[in-house]
Amino acid sequence: MTMPLELQTPDKAAEGERRIAEAIAAPLARAQRGDRCMDVFDGTYTIENRKTGQHRTFKIALCRNENSGNAGKRIVGLLSGPDNHQDYTAFGRVEDDRIHVWDHRRRGGGPHDFETYARMLWSLATGDVHAVTWRDKGATLHVAGRCLMCGRKLTVPQSILLGIGPVCLAGGI
Numbered sequence: 461m462t463m464p465l466e467l468q469t470p471d472k473a474a475e476g477e478r479r480i481a482e483a484i485a486a487p488l489a490r491a492q493r494g495d496r497c498m499d500v501f502d503g504t505y506t507i508e509n510r511k512t513g514q515h516r517t518f519k520i521a522l523c524r525n526e527n528s529g530n531a532g533k534r535i536v537g538l539l540s541g542p543d544n545h546q547d548y549t550a551f552g553r554v555e556d557d558r559i560h561v562w563d564h565r566r567r568g569g570g571p572h573d574f575e576t577y578a579r580m581l582w583s584l585a586t587g588d589v590h591a592v593t594w595r596d597k598g599a600t601l602h603v604a605g606r607c608l609m610c611g612r613k614l615t616v617p618q619s620i621l622l623g624i625g626p627v628c629l630a631g632g633i
C-alpha cells in the first residue's frame with residue numbers, strides 16, 4: 461500500500477495560520493473569561509533527581525510553522541544535543557489538563573520513558589496533587605536561567621543555582 465503524499469496547499473497554510481493566531485490569543489481569552497486553569501508556561505525547564513544526581517531538560521514552545529500539522533500546538537521536547545536552544549527531540553504536546561505523549565514516542569524499549577517525563581513535568585510545573593510524590597522521590601524542577609556574565613541560557617542545575625555557566629566560571633570572576 462502506498463501512502464498519498466501530503467500536499468502543502470494554501471488552504472492548509474491558512475488553516476495553520478488561523479490555529480497559530482488562536483493559540484497566541486488563548487491565554488488572554490481564558491483570563492478574560494476568568495477561567496482558572498493549570499498550565500505549564502512556554503519555556504525551558506530542567507528536572508533534577510537529587511537522589512541520582514541526574515537531570516533532564518525540556519522545552520515547551522508554540523509551533524509557528526503554518527504548514528505543519530502541529531501548527532498552533534504547544535510542543536514539548538527533550539534536550540538531546542549540546543545546543544540548549546535547539547537540540548530537542550519533540551515527544552508530545554501540551555493540552556489543557558496534561559502533556560500528551562505522541563504514540564510513536566510511547567514506551568517502546570528506548571532509553572527514554574517519555575510518559576513518565578510528561579507526567580513529572582506537568583505535576584511539578586503546575587503543582588498538582590502528584591507534585592509532592594515526585595518531590596518525595598527527589599525530583600526538583602528548575603526554570604532555565606541566564607549566565608550573569610555572558611547571558612547564555614543555563615540548563616544544568618548547578619549552573620542555574622550559581623547563575624554562572626561553566627565557561628565563565630572557568631574564566632574566573
Ligand SMILES: [Zn+2]
Binds near residue numbers: 608609611612625628
Ligand atoms: Zn557565561
